Amino acid sequence: MREANVFPTYRGEMEYVCLGCQARYPIDELHYTCPSCKGVFLLEDTRFPELEKTPGSAWRDIFDLRAATKNPALRGIFRFYELMAPVVAEEHIVYLGEGNTPVTRSSTALERLVGQSMAFKNDGQNPSASFKDRGMACAYSYLRHLVAKHGWDNVLTICASTGDTSAAAALYAAYVGEPLTSVVLLPQGKVTAQQLSQPLGSGAKVLEIPGVFDDCMKVVEYLADHYRVALLNSKNAWRILGQESYAFEVAQWYDWDLRGKVIFVPIGNAGNITAIMSGFLKLLRLGIIETLPRIIGVQSEHADPVFRYYDQDPGHRRFEAVKVRPSVAQAAMIGNPVSFPRVAFLAEQYQKLGGAGSFAVVQVSEQRIIESMLLANRHGHIACTQGGECLAGLFKAKELGLMEEGELAVLDATAHALKFAGFQDMYFHDGFGPEFEITPDRKLANVPRLVIDQQDKERLSEDAFTVQAAQNVVGILGLDKK
Numbered sequence: 136m137r138e139a140n141v142f143p144t145y146r147g148e149m150e151y152v153c154l155g156c157q158a159r160y161p162i163d164e165l166h167y168t169c170p171s172c173k174g175v176f177l178l179e180d181t182r183f184p185e186l187e188k189t190p191g192s193a194w195r196d197i198f199d200l201r202a203a204t205k206n207p208a209l210r211g212i213f214r215f216y217e218l219m220a221p222v223v224a225e226e227h228i229v230y231l232g233e234g235n236t237p238v239t240r241s242s243t244a245l246e247r248l249v250g251q252s253m254a255f256k257n258d259g260q261n262p263s264a265s266f267k268d269r270g271m272a273c274a275y276s277y278l279r280h281l282v283a284k285h286g287w288d289n290v291l292t293i294c295a296s297t298g299d300t301s302a303a304a305a306l307y308a309a310y311v312g313e314p315l316t317s318v319v320l321l322p323q324g325k326v327t328a329q330q331l332s333q334p335l336g337s338g339a340k341v342l343e344i345p346g347v348f349d350d351c352m353k354v355v356e357y358l359a360d361h362y363r364v365a366l367l368n369s370k371n372a373w374r375i376l377g378q379e380s381y382a383f384e385v386a387q388w389y390d391w392d393l394r395g396k397v398i399f400v401p402i403g404n405a406g407n408i409t410a411i412m413s414g415f416l417k418l419l420r421l422g423i424i425e426t427l428p429r430i431i432g433v434q435s436e437h438a439d440p441v442f443r444y445y446d447q448d449p450g451h452r453r454f455e456a457v458k459v460r461p462s463v464a465q466a467a468m469i470g471n472p473v474s475f476p477r478v479a480f481l482a483e484q485y486q487k488l489g490g491a492g493s494f495a496v497v498q499v500s501e502q503r504i505i506e507s508m509l510l511a512n513r514h515g516h517i518a519c520t521q522g523g524e525c526l527a528g529l530f531k532a533k534e535l536g537l538m539e540e541g542e543l544a545v546l547d548a549t550a551h552a553l554k555f556a557g558f559q560d561m562y563f564h565d566g567f568g569p570e571f572e573i574t575p576d577r578k579l580a581n582v583p584r585l586v587i588d589q590q591d592k593e594r595l596s597e598d599a600f601t602v603q604a605a606q607n608v609v610g611i612l613g614l615d616k617k
């Protein structure tokens with residue numbers, strides 16, 4: 136077992152590759168987008184063919200052995216070090232407990248209701264309660280590597296966020312400390328109270344802008360163009376790398392056999408779905424898996440530019456940003472996803488290797504999203520609204536005839552349910568404005584019921600109050616005496 140703790144000796148040679156003009160740049164500078172064409176980057180390890188010399192079965196053994204490691208540097212997303220950012224030294228890896236999140240098979244009752252085998256992977260069980268920690272662990276580890284290399288004495292990290300990116304960025308910055316400091320830009324009133332409390336609690340500077348995420352993003356990009364800041368939005372290719380670990384973990388959980396698995400992912404800025412596709416493609420290239428799982432992206436009717444793109448005739452597709460409308464899947468409420476070029480690039484490769492049916496995007500209603508979240512959580516899950524969006528996507532995929540009997544749907548619960556408790560509350564209390572297009576079903580409402588009132592508390596003795604309260608409970612529940 137000791138071998139599992141030994142840090143890998145392999146070192147890659149990584150480069151930024153621009154998806155717009157194919158230009159390549161060294162990684163020893165902070166690049167966010169291509170300096171010549173503004174395109175988005177993917178990171179490539181030019182020594183990857185070296186890794187292909189090791190058989191897939193040997194890789195499976197290495198990763199399985201490391202699953203038991205006590206070395207914190209290998210315990211999280213860097214368990215897959217060679218496929219992650221194999222330029223970072225052991226002492227620069229930041230580990231806060233991210234990754235290795237549980238895959239929970241749904242109960243028989245829920246599967247019967249849905250009519251499909253299904254499981255949630257609970258990425259809300261990450262340190263800041265969303266999958267964004269995967270990307271931040273990678274981005275901050277790389278930043279520490281760069282800081283050490285250049286001897287920088289001050290680096291400002293900045294991001295625009297629908298809530299969870301800022302929570303994750305602020306957490307990792309707070310842990311790493313000097314010389315990193317963290318600034319986050321949020322759309323005023325468009326993140327939940329829980330999400331806002333996170334960067335505030337971590338001590339980040341929190342700046343608000345009236346508008347939606349897309350407005351914040353423009354400000355952040357302006358800053359990145361003109362000032363020296365480290366941008367941590369999902370255009371940052373290091374974050375995409377870290378998020379690939381989701382795919383690696385799914386594969387490992389199913390013993391590297393992904394036949395008959397369909398992965399559902401909500402799409403906002405489209406960073407996560409590209410990371411997951413890229414991750415599975417890497418595993419296939421190394422022979423670690425033999426079959427690509429199918430991937431189905433899900434978007435709300437209120438923020439659906441990627442769906443609209445794939446809904447057009449192949450060959451005549453044109454990408455157009457949309458103006459978003461209020462959505463309970465607020466963390467994915469993005470009209471102009473920055474990673475769209477990555478989706479187009481990777482989906483094409485994915486379909487080439489996995490067949491035409493291996494990638495699809497479906498669109499779901501707000502009503503379906505929130506009710507799917509409630510349904511999941513009433514069956515023992517802890518899904519956020521975006522997790523609900525995945526289940527809504529599964530219902531939609533079934534209606535469209537996209538699911539085969541016997542397939543297992545793996546749904547991404549991208550954040551913890553508690554972050555979105557406010558939307559549940561709005562549903563239970565009929566608090567949605569007409570712009571949400573959600574009509575709560577009274578039968579699904581669950582509200583606390585007061586058993587005995589304050590006046591009785593004041594009037595009765597302590598013992599009499601207890602007996603009276605208990606009697607009232609008996610009445611409500613209709614309990615039989617033993």
Ligand SMILES: *Cc1c(COP(=O)(O)O)cnc(C)c1O
Pocket residue numbers: 265266267297299300369401402403404405406407408466467519521549550
């Ligand atoms: C960021 C986020 C998303 C959207 O992911 P993208 O990578 O932007 O597509 C979905 N759900 C939650 C909870 C998020 O925080």
Ligand SMILES: [Zn+2]
Pocket residue numbers: 153154155156157158169170171172173174
């Ligand atoms: Zn370029």
